[in-house]
Amino acid sequence: MSPAVITLLILLLAAILFLTEKLPVAVTALLSALLLYITGVVDAETIFSGFTNNVVILITGMFVIGASLFETGVAKKIGQLITKFAKTEKQLLLAIMLIGAGLSAFLSNTSTTAVLMPIVIMIAASSGFSSSKLLMPLAYATALGGMITLVGTNGNLAVQGVMENENVPVFGFFEFAYIGIPLTIVGIIYMMTIGYKLIPDREGGTMIGDLDLSKIENEEKNENHTPVKQFMSVAVLIIAIIFMVFEEQIGVPLHVVSIMGAVVLVVTRTMTEKQAYRSLDLSTIILVAAMMPMATALGETGAANMIADSVLGIVGGDASPYVLTGIIFCITALLTSVMSNTAAAALMAPIGLVLAVSIGADPKAVMMTVAVGASAAYASPIGTPPNTMIYGPGNYTFMDYIKCGFPFLVIQLIICVIVVPMIWPF
Template structure:
């Protein structure tokens, strides 16, 4: 049996365990990675490599910084301020949360944006007496949508532009993605405020109550509130500047260390602030995603879809098919890997039928950012999993509709802005 087939079988079993939640999500993910190592698909030394991944380190650091905001009472204070102006309306808060997140994600890391805003949003929900589960998934979705707006908002955009340039075509401009990114963001916000919110879980999260109890203990320490706020602001600024000397994970860990050293929270409280389910779920999926790419499982799926389109498919069929394929792969595979895999295929097919590849490449890149239907599709989704108290099917229910909305909007707008046969 080929490594690609083995990988697909393991992925299928893991997906089934995710959906049924017969065993905890983190154990299913780590079990999949271990299985691939034992079966020889990936080197046994890479089974736990996900635990050293920079994104996992980023998660841990931001969880601690978020914890310091709760222990000092800063999150509560910020929540009271936002609620004062935005009100306690669920839709009003969701609009504000998604708008701010999308704007920030357009010019900075969507993972960093989600990590930085998450503790603030939980504080707002505590004040507004709204379960965090009603706002954290919209936060993660808005981060994904906002990243589409600019060239640097998310890696797939850069890869698509680079693939066009390498093939001798005019690459996408910095703000060219806004033609599709802004409509998708608006459509996504409307969907979540009027349809998606009805698919989100309605529950009281025990962690919220624990947080409130902890805040009552330390709320009278304005000095530590300021320190905690300055640490968060400094980390966000460093992340926004995208300094090569200080990567996101380094900024997060430095912030976490400073939070402990300055007494914003104790060492044991810092450890308690980290959501270990999120850490192990993401770490477990990293080797599985790598196996999808290296074993050829992803390419096998792509070849099947391409062959199914026939010899001379219409440009619209190609665009729609590759959008669906890219979107499907990115639910369990790195969006960077999905785009890198499909970009040359899209250019080749477009050239074969005499059409401009720009629409096809834009569809592939946009679809790779539509990883809304699983908690492992993109780091922002994974980051809110534990704090939001979500289950795998919560993402399927709320995220699948958003994926469909993005597909419809993209298929309408992309050919209008990037014609298949430009004059």
């Protein structure tokens, strides 16, 4: 049996376990990585390489920075400010999605989610609303906002990199906004109407790692709620945001910035060491890290190419550009549900470029479809770090993502097939 087939079988097993939740999601992810090693698909270095991956390190640091907003009482003040203008759950949902999409257009989706998540949980707890009704819209908003600019998500950069290597005219910084803004508007409307009804309303969701947000917030006296510590918490966050926006000019990677910020918070005693450890959601960190060997295996064994070739083979080489656009979107969206959006974009971009040339279509139209599809990980908790980060605090199940995310995937497919050819004619 070829490594590619073995990889697909292990992926199928993981999907079944994720859907049925017979095992905790983090355990399922670790089991998948171990099976890949036992069957010889990946080596010993690869199996735990995800734990040193930049995204995992970024998540770790941002968990601490995000939690500091709560520990110092900043989240409470921000929450009070937002609830002053947003009185109902629907108004809160709108505010959260607008803020999340706006920030993620210039910051990483992961960073935006990590910073806003404790604030959203605090608002839900203090207002008596269900955090599960607010966290999934937050994750979706960060994905949508990431499609507005070139730096909004690494998937956009991966597509741009392939185009540069092949000497194809590249996208401008805000050119993604032509499709990103319409999708964001439709996404907000969807989550406030159809999506809102599909999101479960569950109790719980007041935990980030081992940090019980509601319990600490209910304490009348908290020595951490001092002006100095609040200033430090906000200062670290703002400086981290500035470094992330100007990453290329400053030259400090995002994951290094997040860890630097976390260390500064502990060194300055804005947070204690125990508080920092408590803020880490190990289930999320393990899930993201342990699924990375699967993404590596899909790419290196050719399993992902087998999926793409099989679907494209059914369509045929003489398919219309519109049909091809839809197919490319579907394949990319499928891949990004089981691997990172960066990996999915990097995998599909060369395929899309070849197909565009073969049918005489504008490469920009096809490549934009790949970029949009790579960000469409709404129907899976493992498709993107923000989806994974809200999994525990929102008390969601795998099926919750499918129920709410799949209808929006269909809507996004329709918009993509209609809007992309209008902006970038074939």
